[in-house]
Amino acid sequence: MDKRKSKDKGEGKKGKSTKKIVDLAAYRQEKSEERRREYERVLFHRVLGVYSFVEKKNLAHVEVLDISYSGVLFRELHPDPAFSPGAKVALRFYFTPSSYLRLVVDVKRCRPFTSGGRQGLEYGCELDKSTRSYEVLRQLVNFMYKYAEVACQDPTPPNIWF
Numbered sequence: 001m002d003k004r005k006s007k008d009k010g011e012g013k014k015g016k017s018t019k020k021i022v023d024l025a026a027y028r029q030e031k032s033e034e035r036r037r038e039y040e041r042v043l044f045h046r047v048l049g050v051y052s053f054v055e056k057k058n059l060a061h062v063e064v065l066d067i068s069y070s071g072v073l074f075r076e077l078h079p080d081p082a083f084s085p086g087a088k089v090a091l092r093f094y095f096t097p098s099s100y101l102r103l104v105v106d107v108k109r110c111r112p113f114t115s116g117g118r119q120g121l122e123y124g125c126e127l128d129k130s131t132r133s134y135e136v137l138r139q140l141v142n143f144m145y146k147y148a149e150v151a152c153q154d155p156t157p158p159n160i161w162f
Contacts, residue, residue, distance in 0.1 A: 032148045062091070069141055071127055072105055075113060077120040083107045089125070093137075101136055104128040 058080065066073040072091070083089055087107045092100040105125035113122045127134060 032145075034148075059092070065122070067137075067141060067144075069127075069138060071108075072103075072125050073122065074125070075120055075122045077118055079121050082121055083110060083123060085109055088128075089123075101133050102131075103133055103137055104131055 060076060060079065063075040063077075064072060065075060074091075085107050089105050089107060091103045091105055093103065094100040105127055107123050107125050109124040111122050113120060127137070
């Protein structure tokens with residue numbers, strides 16, 4: 001009998017395989033998503049200033065947590081006034097101190113958050129795709145997705161302060 005073709009090889013109890021199959025496509029997608037989210041954090045926390053704007057009320061800084069082609073997730077500390085589901089909100093994405101991209105979002109959900117001693121409200125919103133500025137944002141999101149697919153990971157990054 002040829003032992004290389006034995007049915008017992010690589011099998012556990014009752015003929016079930018004990019080998020684990022790795023789905024490379026899923027792994028690549030997961031790594032790409034991690035890079036995209038890391039890039040978003042740098043972009044929104046160090047490069048762009050994002051604010052909510054209530055007509056004739058105030059301009060308040062918001063923390064963008066995630067953005068996609070269809071929506072945005074952001075947090076606001078001590079919101080005044082708080083937005084409720086169904087509210088239309090204008091977000092300002094400042095690329096320079098004096099110029100911004102105005103995006104209108106529709107609040108779909110709102111929930112309180114507490115993180116690192118901070119508390120406020122977290123909003124899940126749908127982007128208004130009918131505005132002229134949506135096309136610009138769509139291109140920015142497209143860039144972030146493409147960047148995440150192609151970017152390389154540096155195991156020992158240099159000390160660069162943004």
